[in-house]
Amino acid sequence: MLGTTTSTATVRAAWRPFSTTVSVGFASSSKRDPAAFWTSDERLIKAIRRRQETYRLAQVGNSARKKSDRVEAAQLANAEVRWLVQHVRKLQTDTAASEQNSRQILDRNSRRKLVAMATQMTRANVPLSYLLGSMPFGSLPVELTVRPPTLLPRPETEHWATAVVADLLRAIEASTTSSSSTPPTIRIADLCTGSGCVALLIAHALRSELGDDADWRVVACDRSPLAVHLARENAAKxxxxxxxxxxxxxDVFSDVDMDGLASIAGGPFDVVVSNPPYIPRREWQTLSAEVRAHEDPAALIGERDIPPATLERVPGEGIVQDGGSDVQRSFVDRTGLAFHQRLAELLYRPSFSARDSQWRAHGVPRLVAEYGKGQQRLVAKLHAELVAPADRLPRVVRLPKHQLVVVGVGNATTHPLTRHSIGQVVLDPLLARLVAHDAQIRRHLAQARDGLEQERTEALASGRIDPHARPDWTQPVPAQIPLSCASTEGQYLDPNDRVAMPTELTKVRAGKSGGWAATFPLLVRSDSSSHVYQVEVSLYKPSQAMNLSGVGLRAFLTAHHPNPTDPAVVDDTLVLQDDLDIDFGLVKSKSTGSASGHNGVRDILARLNVVDTKLARLRIGIGRPPPPAKEAKNEWLPSLGKKAAKAIPVDKWVLSKLSKDELASCTARDGAVVGQVETAALEWIQQRCAHIAAANDREPKLAMRKDQFGMHRSVWIY
Structure with missing residues (x-):
């Protein structure tokens, strides 16, 4: 490996003409046999590999070089030399490489060709793929033709393009299964196609799945005539x-051209994919010499005014690092995101992008586009800011067919403030906290609405948004937020309305059972903060003894559901219980498991016919009885010694009153126990709402996905 077996003289000599490198690297052997080098493939390939390792290591600056760089340089160099040798052997035999000819000795002309191509890589900085003239991409049956100055396909592009193909095939299978017929028409656009790699990979998958006679279209475009010619050549191939x-x-920036693409496809596109230019101009000089010398800067730098390369013009000619003052260049030009801004605008052009495509129901994205390292936040912000303010209001998803029940078990009638009844003690303060949480969410919605309306008016007044191009920005942000649910269409939520909320649990009667309950609509924020769920929540305190908690709970559920033992109803139930094995002041969640000796939970599991003991619980710690005090010894008067206190029995401990401090921790506004119960209960409510709404959640959303190297490199908009 380089750095361990290669001398400094050899490393320096690797940058000289190839014949010099050979004489230095094999001085001892060439003295004995001057022709040995030219009659041994192994020695020739070893010298080329050493030189390639040195070249690859030099691509990383000394200041940024890490310990793993030598290993990576060796691995990349070995792979490149292996591909190069396979290519030369294939040319020599004029057949596909096989196990037999992979060991075939190269003739003199093949060795000269191998040396010449290796020298081009290290001296002229020519990428290997350009030397070979082709490269594989995804699952395409043949290699794509590549040549300068058209951009070479990158591994990260292949990664997200393969993911798009997987989503499309999954959606086609789902649509065919659900409709028992051929899938509907699908139209796909590939903007800035380059060699056509992404478009042809998708087209190959559609042809393999649907056939040539099916109704599908893939339209690709590029502003470079050389790229278009190469992509057509690959399509014919x-x-x-x-x-x-x-x-x-x-041209992506031409409305006429984009409408022309849609007319070619026969309508607006269901999916738009793109690997647009996204590198800021200031980073041009930091790119490798291979890229700057041979690839089209118009396919790399994310500015709209850079002309594409031609056969008469050197690719990097005329590219300066600053590109003008910051006043002359917009923010998106300085950050290399001019094309991403245009892609976001095209999504809201009805003639180009089908927003309500029937493929949305199968999880097919509207847009998938690649971006550079470190551009994740800027891309997300750019796409989010171009959404009309009226569409950026937090969605309020109402779940009318579900009622979440939080039940506290204990002995409310006979032992109301004991440790055994701590699950019921916290119910009243929990109600007050949930009501306050609902009011806080309403204030947040009102502030978000006012802020979006202010942003809309300022954007139109300053000219940042063209009202003719974006008529959706002319619509004021509604004061009432529409409830997003199929069964509540036409209903709205006004954040400024004062809703009558319960202040305490009241006496209820359910069949032959009774208790105390409070039922109210609760607003709770989702994980992403872009959704707000509204669900009916009931807090219930049975009046039965602890051992009969299941009787009261089943009667209460029967009053709201025809089948209280339905697993879906049980999943919407949360039990607050005391737990001896947890210290006081701690609250732990439990979703499955036995009753662990708790009679109240055991009765609920039995009367609700809970399968696999799957029942959500919050275990509120009450701790074990304190150990008895040790006996005080008196050697002089043993009869006067204090007798050892007896240990408090568990049954008396759980039925003992909570101390003043413990009661305050369970009921006070800043109580630690009730605070933990509120946090855990809201988390459970949030998870249940997300699970319930997941099946119907088909609204557009934005996601950032990582490539195979763990870097965020593509934006997916649904």
Whole structure:
């Protein structure tokens, strides 16, 4: 490996002409046999590999070099040399490489070709793929033709393109299964297609799944004539006809060109994919020499005014690092996100993008686009800010068919303030906290609405948003937020309305059982903060003894549900119980498991026919009885010694009154115990709401996905 077996003289000599490198690297052997080098493939390949390792290591600056760089350089160099040798051997035999000819000795012409190509890589900084003239991409049956200055496909592009194909195939299978017929028409656009790799990978998958006669279209475009010619060449290589795959020259920033793409496809596109230019101009000089010398800067730098390369013009010619003052260049140009801004605008162009496509129901994204390292937040902010303010209001998802029940077990009638009844002691203060939480969410919604309306008016007044191009920005943000639920269409939530909320649990009667309860609509925020759920919540305190807690709970559930033992009803129930094995002041959650000796939980599990003991519980610690005090010894007068106190029996301990401090911790506004109960209860309510709404949650959303190296590199908008 480089740095362990190679001398400094050899490393320096690797940058000289190839013949010099050979004489230095094999001085001892060449003295004995000057022709040994030219008659041994192993020695030739070893010298080329050593030189390639040195070249790759030099691509990393000394200041940024890490310990693993030598290993990575060696691995990349070995792979490149292996591909290069396989290519030369394939040319020599004019057949596909096999196990037999992979060990075939190269003839003199093949060795000269191998040396010449290796020298081009290290001296002229020519990428290996350009030397080979082709490269594989995804599951395509043949390698794509590549040549400068068209951008080479990258591994991260292949990663997200393969994920798009997987989503499409999954959606096609789901649509075919649900409708028992052929899937509907699907139209896909690939903007800034380059060599056509993404468009052709998707087209190959659609052809394999649906056939050539099915109703699907893939339209790709690029503003570079050289890229369009190369993409068409690759499409013909794969045998695609213009009926299904069209590749045209078009400018992404031209509305006329984009509408022309949609007319070619026969309507607005269901999916838009793109690997647009996104590198800031200031980072041009930091790119490797391979990229700057051979690849089109118009396909790399994220500014709209950079002309594409031609055969007569050197790719990097005329590219300066600053590109003008910050006043002359917009923020998106300085950050390399001009194309991403345009992609976001095209999503809201009805003639180009089908927002309400029937493929949305199967999880197919509207847009998938690649971005650079470190651009995740800027891209997310850019796409979010272009959404109309009226569409950026937090969604309020109402769940009318579900009622979440929080039941506290204990002995409310005979032992109301004991440790055994701590699950019921915290119910009244929990009610007050949940009501306060609902009021806080309403204030947040009102503030969000006012802020979005102010942003809308300022954007229109300053000219940042063109009202003719974006008529959705001319609509004021509604004062009432529509409830997002199929069964409540036409209903709204006004955050400023004062809703009558219960202040305490009141006496209720359910069949032959009774207790205390409070039922109210509760607003709770989702994990992403873009959703707010509204669900009916009931706090219930049975009047039966602890051992009959299941009787009262079943009667209460029967009053609201025809089948209280339905697993869905049980899943919507949370039990607050005391627990001896947890110290006082601690609260722990439990979703499954036995009653662990708790009679109240055991009765609930039995009377609700709970399967696999799957019942959500909050275990509120009351701790074990304190140990008895030790006997005081008196050696002189043993009869006067204090007798040892007896240990408090568990049954008396659990029925003992809570101390003043313990009661305050369970009932006070800043009580530690009730605070933990509130946090855990809200978390359970949030999880239940998210689970219930997941099946119907088809609203557009934004997601950032990582590539195979763990870096966020693509934005997915649904």
């Amino acid at each position: 794969l045998g695609f006809s213009e009926r299904n795959v069209r590749i045209v020259e078009a």
